Amino acid sequence: xxxxxxxxxxxxxxxxxxxxxxxxxxxxxxxxxxxxxxxxxxxxxxxxxxxxxxxxxxxxxxxxxxxxxxxxxxxxxxxxxxxxxxxxxxxxxxxxxxxxxxxxxxxxxxxxxxxxxxxxxxxxxxxxxxxxxxxxxxxxxxxxxxxxxxxxxxxxxxxxxxxxxxxxxxxxxxxxxxxxxxxxxxxxxxxxxxxxxxxxxxxxxx
Amino acid sequence: xxxxxxxxxxxxxxxxxxxxxxxxxxxxxxxxxxxxxxxxxxxxxxxxxxxxxxxxxxxxxxxxxxxxxxxxxxxxxxxxxxxxxxxxxxxxxxxxxxxxxxxxxxxxxxxxxxxxxxxxxxxxxxxxxxxxxxxxxxxxxxxxxxxxxxxxxxxxxxxxxxxxxxxxxxxxxxxxxxxxxxxxxxxxxxxxxxxxxxxxxxxxxxxxxxxxxxxxxxxxxxxxxxxxxxxxxxxxxxxxxxxxxxxxxxxxxxxxxxxxxxxxxxxxxxxxxxxxxxxxxxxxxxxxxxxxxxxxxxxxxxxxxxxxxxxxxxxxxxxxxxxxxxxxxxxxxxxxxxxxxxxxxxxxxxxxxxxxxxxxxxxxxxxxxxxxxxxxxxxxxxxxxxxxxxxxxxxxxxxxxxxxxxxxxxxxx
Amino acid sequence: xxxxxxxxxxxxxxxxxxxxxxxxxxxxxxxxxxxxxxxxxxxxxxxxxxxxxxxxxxxxxxxxxxxxxxxxxxxxxxxxxxxxxxxxxxxxxxxxxxxxxxxxxxxxxxxxxxxxxxxxxxxxxxxxxxxxxxxxxxxxxxxxxxxxxxxxxxxxxxxxxxxxxxxxxxxx
Numbered sequence: 001x002x003x004x005x006x007x008x009x010x011x012x013x014x015x016x017x018x019x020x021x022x023x024x025x026x027x028x029x030x031x032x033x034x035x036x037x038x039x040x041x042x043x044x045x046x047x048x049x050x051x052x053x054x055x056x057x058x059x060x061x062x063x064x065x066x067x068x069x070x071x072x073x074x075x076x077x078x079x080x081x082x083x084x085x086x087x088x089x090x091x092x093x094x095x096x097x098x099x100x101x102x103x104x105x106x107x108x109x110x111x112x113x114x115x116x117x118x119x120x121x122x123x124x125x126x127x128x129x130x131x132x133x134x135x136x137x138x139x140x141x142x143x144x145x146x147x148x149x150x151x152x153x154x155x156x157x158x159x160x161x162x163x164x165x166x167x168x169x170x171x172x173x174x175x176x177x178x179x180x181x182x183x184x185x186x187x188x189x190x191x192x193x194x195x196x197x198x199x200x201x202x203x204x205x206x
Numbered sequence: 207x208x209x210x211x212x213x214x215x216x217x218x219x220x221x222x223x224x225x226x227x228x229x230x231x232x233x234x235x236x237x238x239x240x241x242x243x244x245x246x247x248x249x250x251x252x253x254x255x256x257x258x259x260x261x262x263x264x265x266x267x268x269x270x271x272x273x274x275x276x277x278x279x280x281x282x283x284x285x286x287x288x289x290x291x292x293x294x295x296x297x298x299x300x301x302x303x304x305x306x307x308x309x310x311x312x313x314x315x316x317x318x319x320x321x322x323x324x325x326x327x328x329x330x331x332x333x334x335x336x337x338x339x340x341x342x343x344x345x346x347x348x349x350x351x352x353x354x355x356x357x358x359x360x361x362x363x364x365x366x367x368x369x370x371x372x373x374x375x376x377x378x379x380x381x382x383x384x385x386x387x388x389x390x391x392x393x394x395x396x397x398x399x400x401x402x403x404x405x406x407x408x409x410x411x412x413x414x415x416x417x418x419x420x421x422x423x424x425x426x427x428x429x430x431x432x433x434x435x436x437x438x439x440x441x442x443x444x445x446x447x448x449x450x451x452x453x454x455x456x457x458x459x460x461x462x463x464x465x466x467x468x469x470x471x472x473x474x475x476x477x478x479x480x481x482x483x484x485x486x487x488x489x490x491x492x493x494x495x496x497x498x499x500x501x502x503x504x505x506x507x508x509x510x511x512x513x514x515x516x517x518x519x520x521x522x523x524x525x526x527x528x529x530x531x532x533x534x535x536x537x538x539x540x541x542x543x544x545x546x547x548x549x550x551x552x553x554x555x556x557x558x559x560x561x562x563x564x565x566x567x568x569x570x571x572x573x574x575x576x577x578x579x580x581x582x583x584x585x586x587x588x589x590x591x592x593x594x595x596x597x598x599x600x601x602x603x604x605x606x607x608x609x610x611x612x613x614x615x616x617x618x619x
Numbered sequence: 620x621x622x623x624x625x626x627x628x629x630x631x632x633x634x635x636x637x638x639x640x641x642x643x644x645x646x647x648x649x650x651x652x653x654x655x656x657x658x659x660x661x662x663x664x665x666x667x668x669x670x671x672x673x674x675x676x677x678x679x680x681x682x683x684x685x686x687x688x689x690x691x692x693x694x695x696x697x698x699x700x701x702x703x704x705x706x707x708x709x710x711x712x713x714x715x716x717x718x719x720x721x722x723x724x725x726x727x728x729x730x731x732x733x734x735x736x737x738x739x740x741x742x743x744x745x746x747x748x749x750x751x752x753x754x755x756x757x758x759x760x761x762x763x764x765x766x767x768x769x770x771x772x773x774x775x776x777x778x779x780x781x782x783x784x785x786x787x788x789x790x791x
Contacts, residue, residue, distance in 0.1 A: 105442025149737025
């Protein structure tokens with residue numbers, strides 16, 4: 001069972017690890033220099049041998065540290081999850097140590113985080129895009145990238161030439177209507193994000 | 207090392223694979239399987255090097271069905287995202303709906319009534335039966351047997367009729383809402399489910415008669431695609447694939463959700479982790495699901511199908527909305543702004559037919575999530591292909607892919 | 620034998636039917652449309668259900684679902700077409716032999732469906748010419764069969780002989 005003793009032992013062993021407020025499973029904050037040591041300890045000594053998920057969060061362009069990597073581990077002995085938050089260095093060209101030598105399952109998860117956020121994982125065996133095509137110039141899940149997309153040429157040149165098609169921004173037609181948080185009715189009212197174009201209004205120039 | 211470049215002027219498809227040929231070592235042939243290929247369960251591309259008939263390198267290429275679900279989730283309210291969860295693992299949409307709803311409800315701390323939980327368990331197990339039936343039918347088809355496919359599809363049509371009566375759609379049901387399910391079960395539906403469960407074992411027996419002790423099937427699947435226990439854990443396997451490799455991990459037993467701890471069922475574990483074991487595990491899981499369904503029906507609780515104290519989260523029933531002012535305002539707020547979910551983060555995994563489907567949701571309050579990550583079991587299951595496939599022959603590819611039973615809709619999201 | 624009969628007489632003309640070439644060619648083509656299932660996503664499951672025993676597409680002569688483009692007449696695009704997949708769809712369309720038709724099955728193939736995002740092509744008609752659109756998400760197998768019947772009507776109305784003779788219908 002994951003109880004206070006377990007948490008205390010981890011916090012005592014690694015000085016760079018702190019506990020984070022959590023509701024569902026133990027969540028630790030760790031810096032990116034010691035995250036591999038912490039994971040090695042968790043995998044070998046504390047039976048967290050299943051890497052369940054590795055993902056990233058973009059905290060926004062104006063945040064102090066923009067990207068953080070979140071790793072979820074599972075232990076069959078403790079029957080519980082453990083979450084590790086870790087901040088990536090450098091907001092413009094984020095990087096993070098790759099954990100794929102500890103957990104081979106992380107290999108594709110890291111490729112996906114690179115594809116969607118642009119986080120470079122150091123010492124990754126094959127850091128290529130996995131979901132978008134190799135030449136795609138943008139990182140889609142960043143907060144400054146619009147949902148509709150940005151115009152780029154189609155990945156295959158001959159098809160693009162014959163059909164005159166290209167990767168166009170999707171017509172949002174005044175949507176999506178998203179409501180913000182806030183106690184005021186006007187703040188919480190759903191409003192169109194300013195990334196849409198319709199037949200009457202022009203495409204925004206990016 | 208000398209590289210042999212053979213230029214063949216046949217057409218576009220070959221010249222496109224030219225970069226793959228250049229990378230192949232001398233004497234080896236580069237073969238590109240997919241993305242449009244009958245044996246792949248969706249659009250998966252495999253770039254392989256062959257030495258004669260034996261595969262020496264296999265590189266899967268994904269992303270041909272990447273639709274941007276996670277970005278869409280940041281622009282949709284929690285209830286508006288439910289149809290997108292249908293189309294993740296589109297063979298068992300009800301199970302995805304339930305997993306998503308429970309994940310969001312963990313953020314709210316809502317307590318669901320027993321009837322709602324029983325409905326969700328029942329619906330999840332029916333979805334499991336549906337998914338495994340298709341998986342095994344198509345697996346037989348991949349190995350060359352057409353008839354099991356027809357038999358399992360006939361049973362699935364009966365399931366579709368049941369789903370249609372309950373939710374309104376054959377599949378892509380969008381049945382759950384945050385705080386409950388969309389509507390109560392109709393009268394007499396439980397009897398029809400019970401009747402279906404009584405007839406299904408005969409159909410599974412027919413499929414088993416055709417496949418389980420079939421010499422050709424066993425020759426094609428035994429010893430093929432073996433995944434050891436250590437590899438299965440290291441590569442993030444979950445679900446029937448993990449259990450076939452001998453690891454006893456079923457989230458319904460390990461971390462029960464939605465009332466699973468009340469029901470009595472066994473979890474089949476394999477021994478060798480080859481394709482034949484994965485097939486046997488899935489067939490047995492269907493039988494165990496029928497056991498669970500019978501237990502749920504025999505003791506079906508009465509009550510409401512939604513959480514009553516979910517003021518800003520679950521839309522009140524229609525009669526109240528049309529007659530009472532407060533409920534009307536509540537409904538308006540929930541529909542326009544979305545269910546107001548408190549700030550926090552949650553990770554929840556459900557035992558889906560394909561594996562463990564996880565949702566990691568970061569909420570900053572309000573009706574729209576800040577970040578929603580879908581942990582797809584098929585994405586994790588496929589990463590073993592690079593390690594497992596080399597050493598097998600070309601004709602084993604179809605059997606391996608069929609036995610892993612993945613769905614590209616959830617793999618690429 | 621002198622006769623003033625102008626009509627068709629089996630004893631005189633024998634077992635010969637006189638009709639338009641178009642009628643015969645179209646009749647043959649529409650009753651054996653061999654589909655090339657471009658099953659990409661959820662609609663592919665309904666396509667398989669249409670081919671299974673309950674909805675039986677074989678009644679219309681369309682059960683020959685070979686995945687080879689060279690052997691098929693009609694490409695049923697079932698599912699979401701992403702930009703990454705677009706080139707594959709187009710290449711397979713190019714490999715099909717004339718005469719060929721395309722059925723866009725489902726909302727995603729017709730217009731992008733509910734996926735208005737950066738990765739989804741908003742309708743497969745940007746890259747291939749579509750003959751029949753089927754709405755639904757996913758369309759019921761009966762809707763697909765209705766679409767195939769409409770396609771049959773469309774084939775029946777083509778001027779096949781003119782197309783055979785002219786060279787401008789040959790795709791590259």
